[in-house]
Amino acid sequence: MFGEALQRVRAQAPVVHNITNYVVMNTTANALLAVGASPVMAHAPREMEEMVGIASALVLNIGTLSDHWIEAMVVAGRAARRRGIPIVLDPVGAGATSYRTNTALRLLAEVSPTILRGNASEIRALGAQPGTEPGATRGVDSVHATEESLDAARALSAAHGCVVSVSGATDLIVAGEKVARVRNGVPVMARVTGMGCTASALTGAFAAVTASPFDAATQAMAVMGVAGEAAAQRAAGPGSFQIAILDALSALSPDDLQRGVRVEAE
Amino acid sequence: MFGEALQRVRAQAPVVHNITNYVVMNTTANALLAVGASPVMAHAPREMEEMVGIASALVLNIGTLSDHWIEAMVVAGRAARRRGIPIVLDPVGAGATSYRTNTALRLLAEVSPTILRGNASEIRALGAQPGTEPGATRGVDSVHATEESLDAARALSAAHGCVVSVSGATDLIVAGEKVARVRNGVPVMARVTGMGCTASALTGAFAAVTASPFDAATQAMAVMGVAGEAAAQRAAGPGSFQIAILDALSALSPDDLQRGVRVEAE
Amino acid sequence: MFGEALQRVRAQAPVVHNITNYVVMNTTANALLAVGASPVMAHAPREMEEMVGIASALVLNIGTLSDHWIEAMVVAGRAARRRGIPIVLDPVGAGATSYRTNTALRLLAEVSPTILRGNASEIRALGAQPGTEPGATRGVDSVHATEESLDAARALSAAHGCVVSVSGATDLIVAGEKVARVRNGVPVMARVTGMGCTASALTGAFAAVTASPFDAATQAMAVMGVAGEAAAQRAAGPGSFQIAILDALSALSPDDLQRGVRVEAE
Numbered sequence: 023m024f025g026e027a028l029q030r031v032r033a034q035a036p037v038v039h040n041i042t043n044y045v046v047m048n049t050t051a052n053a054l055l056a057v058g059a060s061p062v063m064a065h066a067p068r069e070m071e072e073m074v075g076i077a078s079a080l081v082l083n084i085g086t087l088s089d090h091w092i093e094a095m096v097v098a099g100r101a102a103r104r105r106g107i108p109i110v111l112d113p114v115g116a117g118a119t120s121y122r123t124n125t126a127l128r129l130l131a132e133v134s135p136t137i138l139r140g141n142a143s144e145i146r147a148l149g150a151q152p153g154t155e156p157g158a159t160r161g162v163d164s165v166h167a168t169e170e171s172l173d174a175a176r177a178l179s180a181a182h183g184c185v186v187s188v189s190g191a192t193d194l195i196v197a198g199e200k201v202a203r204v205r206n207g208v209p210v211m212a213r214v215t216g217m218g219c220t221a222s223a224l225t226g227a228f229a230a231v232t233a234s235p236f237d238a239a240t241q242a243m244a245v246m247g248v249a250g251e252a253a254a255q256r257a258a259g260p261g262s263f264q265i266a267i268l269d270a271l272s273a274l275s276p277d278d279l280q281r282g283v284r285v286e287a288e
Numbered sequence: 289m290f291g292e293a294l295q296r297v298r299a300q301a302p303v304v305h306n307i308t309n310y311v312v313m314n315t316t317a318n319a320l321l322a323v324g325a326s327p328v329m330a331h332a333p334r335e336m337e338e339m340v341g342i343a344s345a346l347v348l349n350i351g352t353l354s355d356h357w358i359e360a361m362v363v364a365g366r367a368a369r370r371r372g373i374p375i376v377l378d379p380v381g382a383g384a385t386s387y388r389t390n391t392a393l394r395l396l397a398e399v400s401p402t403i404l405r406g407n408a409s410e411i412r413a414l415g416a417q418p419g420t421e422p423g424a425t426r427g428v429d430s431v432h433a434t435e436e437s438l439d440a441a442r443a444l445s446a447a448h449g450c451v452v453s454v455s456g457a458t459d460l461i462v463a464g465e466k467v468a469r470v471r472n473g474v475p476v477m478a479r480v481t482g483m484g485c486t487a488s489a490l491t492g493a494f495a496a497v498t499a500s501p502f503d504a505a506t507q508a509m510a511v512m513g514v515a516g517e518a519a520a521q522r523a524a525g526p527g528s529f530q531i532a533i534l535d536a537l538s539a540l541s542p543d544d545l546q547r548g549v550r551v552e553a554e
Numbered sequence: 555m556f557g558e559a560l561q562r563v564r565a566q567a568p569v570v571h572n573i574t575n576y577v578v579m580n581t582t583a584n585a586l587l588a589v590g591a592s593p594v595m596a597h598a599p600r601e602m603e604e605m606v607g608i609a610s611a612l613v614l615n616i617g618t619l620s621d622h623w624i625e626a627m628v629v630a631g632r633a634a635r636r637r638g639i640p641i642v643l644d645p646v647g648a649g650a651t652s653y654r655t656n657t658a659l660r661l662l663a664e665v666s667p668t669i670l671r672g673n674a675s676e677i678r679a680l681g682a683q684p685g686t687e688p689g690a691t692r693g694v695d696s697v698h699a700t701e702e703s704l705d706a707a708r709a710l711s712a713a714h715g716c717v718v719s720v721s722g723a724t725d726l727i728v729a730g731e732k733v734a735r736v737r738n739g740v741p742v743m744a745r746v747t748g749m750g751c752t753a754s755a756l757t758g759a760f761a762a763v764t765a766s767p768f769d770a771a772t773q774a775m776a777v778m779g780v781a782g783e784a785a786a787q788r789a790a791g792p793g794s795f796q797i798a799i800l801d802a803l804s805a806l807s808p809d810d811l812q813r814g815v816r817v818e819a820e
Contacts, residue, residue, distance in 0.1 A: 048580060060429050215587055260587060260588050266528075310576050317577050317748075329577050335652075534791060539791055
């Protein structure tokens with residue numbers, strides 16, 4: 023299943039439209055190219071409808087949000103809904119400020135993303151029950167293990183009818199009662215900016231070519247993890263890792279992926 | 289001619305003012321530094337006049353355009369016109385949305401760029417005759433060979449009095465009846481984001497130190513191609529290629545350039 | 555002292571809030587992660603107060619300024635003042651345009667930064683006495699040696715009660731009558747975009763964990779220089795240097811730092 027999904031990305035080269043943050047635009051565009059997809063970065067409200075019209079997936083990322091960009095995300099999200107293409111939302115920094123938490127909740131409500139992909143602290147912040155305390159976040163880095171976000175992920179999946187994909191040492195993918203855990207990856211990934219954002223972008227690419235969003239989210243995290251393991255073999259630190267994972271995404275064969283995946287589904 | 293042009297860039301270190309897209313700002317600034325030029329990135333309308341005043345070339349790139357940025361491009365372009373410094377326009381994604389096509393056409397009309405530098409699909413979209421079909425684009429990646437854009441390039445060159453530089457497996461440079469073809473470069477360049485934008489930035493650097501825009505456009509594509517060939521020798525994939533081409537641009541000697549160039553002029 | 559400061563950064567992992575330019579966001583975020591800090595990039599005025607509330611230092615950088623971003627810098631700066639966390643200002647391109655010079659002077663007056671960190675041309679432009687000529691700048695690159703900015707740095711330190719940190723072949727750190735000179739570093743750093751901006755970001759990280767801003771500014775320049783020397787051993791040019799310095803920042807041990815530092819204080 024994993025190897026075939028990677029082959030589909032390369033065969034179809036889906037156009038993935040990203041409205042994402044300034045920090046990771048270059049990295050995520052290159053990761054999409056490396057894995058075989060075709061990235062577009064565009065955010066002017068006046069071209070959203072048309073740009074979404076040529077895309078096979080939409081990725082929304084609030085990492086450096088501002089009001090104009092949120093407007094573009096809403097317009098693009100609605101256009102994607104109408105066209106029926108998958109939407110991935112990365113709620114970067116949800117919980118760190120109410121502006122981010124509220125924007126993520128607004129996008130969940132108005133855009134109805136197919137897949138919500140964040141770290142454990144973000145998912146806890148969004149899935150907190152009224153009157154409970156999600157626990158502190160610390161800027162945009164997670165301070166929770168992914169298992170600590172399982173209840174929140176289930177609640178969000180049920181409330182919004184979306185798949186929830188939580189990255190961490192073990193990635194959690196939740197869809198209703200279904201849970202998959204991806205045990206690939208390496209610790210240095212937490213020391214490189216934009217690895218979570220890259221996972222979100224790849225999730226868009228796999229969602230474009232895979233019918234099940236749950237499977238697509240799992241595939242993307244597996245690809246990130248297996249490529250990360252290969253990259254760590256060649257990297258001398260976080261700088262060279264950031265480059266090596268692009269090489270690894272490009273070099274990854276369907277067979278190597280299939281052999282390397284460590285996924286458990288329940 | 290090519291080696292001497294590279295020497296001039298390094299001797300004069302021209303200030304190249306870029307109003308460009310978020311995805312490639314770091315890469316293009318580093319490429320300009322590597323080749324020996326001095327990059328400036330600035331877009332506030334209130335400083336355009338003054339910033340253009342210290343620049344030796346202006347590069348306009350609509351890759352992540354929005355209304356405020358277009359305003360800055362028009363102001364900067366007019367100031368560059370008045371000063372008589374060369375202007376390079378990269379119409380990223382023209383044809384993908386009408387906003388992009390119309391913005392590129394507006395900049396062609398109002399700013400009168402010295403050199404229009406794009407991929408084949410973009411040039412076809414801009415040079416299409418009324419009532420004809422330019423052929424689909426696919427996001428920001430070209431789906432046409434450069435030879436398929438020759439008629440459009442000629443039409444644009446005649447209509448706007450500019451040089452048209454089309455990047456691809458073989459680069460085409462067109463000025464009126466003159467055509468040059470640069471046969472350097474490597475396929476991996478299509479797998480790294482911003483290689484076209486980097487070519488546009490370098491075109492600005494060479495236009496700043498070369499009297500003929502046709503020659504400058506040809507020099508820039510030759511430098512990209514020869515440096516790309518050197519970088520490919522050291523790169524394990526698209527990630528390490530993006531880094532290796534910066535090293536190669538810095539290490540490229542005028543003699544190596546002159547020996548490596550494969551250019552045909554008709 | 556230097557080794558202990560580095561240990562404190564890694565032990566405390568201070569959240570450093572950056573309002574910085576598009577060109578260097580990725581590089582500076584990765585440099586902060588590599589040294590052991592936790593970067594946040596955010597600029598929406600509506601979240602400034604809250605985001606500053608979770609930060610241990612604020613870094614303001616005007617490299618690609620526009621009116622909305624300046625507004626965010628003022629709001630964030632005032633919030634940081636109220637909270638008593640250190641503020642670093644990088645006046646990128648001051649002197650190149652009056653918009654940049656005036657914005658830097660306005661931020662000096664309204665935000666009262668703890669540390670002003672620029673290159674020699676920028677410091678001269680800001681510290682010029684009325685009626686005197688600071689000397690030309692050339693875009694965003696310095697055309698002066700740091701010693702030529704000593705008088706301006708002293709004047710700015712006295713006028714604004716801040717530490718002034720000037721990067722160059724020899725870095726100058728000035729606080730009132732005190733001067734330190736950091737003689738680490740390598741020439742290739744001038745060929746990579748954003749090295750000054752990275753120094754400013756690291757200055758924020760060290761200011762977050764060191765009581766004396768003068769010491770913190772000196773520590774940050776020493777870390778940049780020693781890591782740069784290590785990186786140059788592994789780099790084949792400016793491209794690979796940009797990556798190698800991230801690896802070096804991550805690998806730098808307190809002992810290696812202490813041994814490698816070449817600092818003179820008067």
